[in-house]
Amino acid sequence: MSEDQNKPKLSFWQIWNMSFGFLGIQFGFALQGGFMSRIFQTLGAEKDTIPMLWIAAPLTGLIVQPIVGYLSDRTWHPKFGRRRPFFLIGAILSTLALFFAPYSSALWIAAGSLWVLDASINISMEPFRALVADKLPDSQRSFGFVVQTLIIGIGTWIASNLPWFMTQIGIPNTAEPGVVPDSVKFAFAIGAVVLFSSILYTILTTEEYPPADLKAFNKVKEENKGFFAGFTEIFRNIANMPEVMLKLGIVQFFSWFAFFTMWSFATPAITEHVFQATDTSSIEYNNAADSVGNYLGTYGLVSMIFALVLAFITSKVKINRKLVHMFSLIAGGVGFILIYFISEVWMLHLCFALVGIAWASILSMPYAMLSSSVNPNQMGVYMGIFNMFIVIPQIVAAIGGINIMYKFLFGEEVIFTMLLAGTSLIIAGLSNLLITNRAATHDG
Template identity: 45%
Template sequence: MNNNKPTLSFWQIWNMCFGFLGIQFGFALQNGNVSRIFQTLGANVDDIPILWVAAPLTGLIVQPIIGYWSDKTWNKLGRRRPFFFYGAILTTLSLFIMPNSPSLWIAAGMLWIMDASINVTMEPFRALVSDNLPKKQRATGYAMQSFFIGVGAVVASALPWMMTNWFDIANTAPAGQIPDSVKFSFYFGAVVLVIAVLWTVFTTKEYSPEELESFHEQEQSDDASDIQSDVNFNKGGVIFTVLGLVVLGIVTGLSLEKELYLLAGGLISFGVIQFIAGALKAKNATNGGFYQVVNDVFTMPEAMKQLAWVQFFSWFSLFAMWIYTTSAVTSFHYGSSDTSSLAYNNGADWVGVLFAAYNGFAAIAAMCIPVIVKKVGLKMAHAINLVLGALGLVSFIIIKDPSLLIWPMIGVGFAWASILSLPYAMLSTSVPSKKMGVYMGIFNFFIVIPQLLAASVLGLILRHFFDNQPIYALVLGAVSFVLAAVAVLRVKQQ
């Protein structure tokens, strides 16, 4: 029997995904302005990466929890929509408060709250596409989300500039105060976010648990949904804890880069989590959310494990690009690392244009991707787009004229749009429907882990192997994109 979920119209998919426009406004304002807020409130440049660790760690913790809860929720608002609604309210309040933070540590705390609120809203959106769409439309649904992400990123990233140049709002302020252009950008973004998310809440229908149960897709995949792990959690706990302590001892003893403490802390934390899971299993206390999420990590379907490598290499590339493009372009193409020089600031401004460009190209790519998928399938389409991204990044060391760097952004845009859509389309056909939310949350691990690893080791690699030249971080990103393309061809789909 075929999957009998009804095919949705273009406008039904549009309404279902429209909330992502608002979510991206929140993310883009956060990504583009929080470092500026931190520095304005007195943070040293060297402290900013540590302050930013809050964002990925928040997603690592919040997304699987929200996914687990949303899988088990059903009330008058539905299954996923309650989380959209309350997350949007919290995020809106956070966007109003953040630019009015009176001190650095309040701003740092607000980043935790704002990122947690955004994650509460965002995580169930991924699961909603799988809940509501038949398999044949999921690539289209996730591509629609990519379209709204691209549009939202372009507009929200430009908001402070627009406030100054279109509405004559000051982009400077006395020392220690946030400029009005940033404040009004956050206020405008907050309004867009809540309107966009509420549009989805009130225009989109959800299937009840009984209706979802009736679909053949769920019957086909539920066989593996309640597997209890036979993994020896205590053995894993010992291995990761000892490994983390060894890394910690080496970093401390040899006075290595402080970023490596993140790596040590991550290994130790994963070991402790396994010890707790082992203790719960020994007491037969396996019905709680904590144990269920940890158990689901170790009983992931094979296709999800394979997709994890695709995500790991893809997002390692993205973080290499986000972290190092400014320093790469200013030093390699503009010949300056002096942040007070005109050349450096011209280069940094141009990077902002390049980032807006790849998000714009991603919005266009999102409309092309469903067509490519129909021609060559999910795996090959994603592999092609990742190779386009690799060609885009490696072009930075080949192209000398910075004005021509706009063209490689086409490849990066296609890779970005594909990363935001096709892995989720493949994942949604490989995991149990009734655990779609928690598995979407766990899938986020393979976005956060490469981010933390990039923050821990990329600087070390550049210093010791590439004479501290940041342009080679983009080359490493290109290599990582190719590895992701190879990995996706190995994914076994149902």
């Protein structure tokens, strides 16, 4: 009997507890994705320079994720486990970065805060992905990643609406030119508290399984000591990555290019095209920026609902992960494209609802497919390496990919970035047809 077959099935609440830390992680990502471009604009950034201000974050992820995955694969403590020490380290650093980011007094400080924040969240995030594969048999993998997505959807919806809510209860939404409004500062402070407490909850409520063969585990760890041994193994695993992982990488490239485009340009594009507001110190712009956050919250809310539907389905029947992912991404692509054509502001909810379907699938289906295709003893490092296919498209987008492509394909108006995001997401959906491995595409 395989190690995977020996794993007991877990209850919904056991899976919920081990995934609950993602609530805080997504608070960090939603506030970062929804409002860092607003902070950059407030501090004087021109629209076309915004992607470059994001570049340090994916560059760091490219390095940090495989290393953290490798180290967590080789960590075991009878009390603290394998993945949980990395949860705690990442939580402490992320909390500090999230709290101080909106107090940046210059663009370079804000860009540095984003860099520290993204790197710190990454320390926690991929071990959470690996924990699902560590704890669940293959028959529960889709369900486990969908529960994570449900929690991520809750976090996205609440966090994206925090500045708007702060404004509603009377916290100022405007400030002097070059100063971030208090509504954003309060939102980031609340996010910092939620991030730390939710990850701590998972640490305190979740036990980890020891390695199946502890003696062999310790022997491998001893044989691979040293700084260069780790890098050698990481590069060897990259060179020998499974075919399924490489094909998923193509899907991931176009998916994350699309979402990086949204995070970078949704605020400037929608405030200008839909609300006709461009003066970053004006009440019109700041109210519009709050509204953009509210609409971005819609994709989190819908991703939560879609994850609930998927959780129910995957708990009852086996699904074709490839087809679910393909149609979900195409739906999201249509949502992005419709932003350009809407005639009423409320229609943004419809657009981002379609984006939410794609987001729910992006956060679950690729990881379910990948976890069924790699060696369980190398789950952490492969989850980290898989992150390359998330950060590389963001780097390409940041160094000019977005600016070059939207102007070349569509025109000079910043709203055309949403057409680019939609096109990229549809290509990502169709790329799922490359994946033919049944073990990856179907539940075990």
